[in-house]
Every structure is written in C-alpha cells, then in structure tokens.
Amino acid sequence: METRWVGPHGYEVTAAMRGDRQVLRLRRHGELVADCFTVDELRRFVDLADLCEVITLPFGGGSGRRRQEAFR
Secondary structure, three states, X not given: OOOEEEOHHHEEEEEEXXXXXXXXXXXXXXXXXXXXXXXXHHHOOOXXXXXXXXXXXXXXXOOHHHXXXXXX
C-alpha cells in the first residue's frame, strides 16, 4: 500500500526510488517538482504542517450495498 501526503495548492508527496535510494517525490497538480533525499530538503518546497496523510481504508469483501443497508 502506497503512503502519500497531500497539501494545499495541489501538492502531493509519495515515497519513491531513485536509483538505489529512497526519495520523497513531490508533485504539484501531477507534475514532478522535486525528488527530495531528506525531509529538510522537502521542507524547502512545502510547509510540512500543511500535509495530511491519505489513508486507504481496507474494506472487507461483500458489496457496499449490503453495508449501506445495515446502517438504515
């Protein structure tokens, strides 16, 4: 599962590999801004306090319709 953080003005940060090193890949509106090797380097581009982690919830099997009906 990919971890990513989003922020205002279309910024998105994901972990990626560049060669044999892990980087923090910064994109804005889908366009690559920078591959940062440290958090301090990333901080030059975005205010880290503005970033929110996107969490994908692991929904189990079954249809969403049954889950919705259970809450009626």
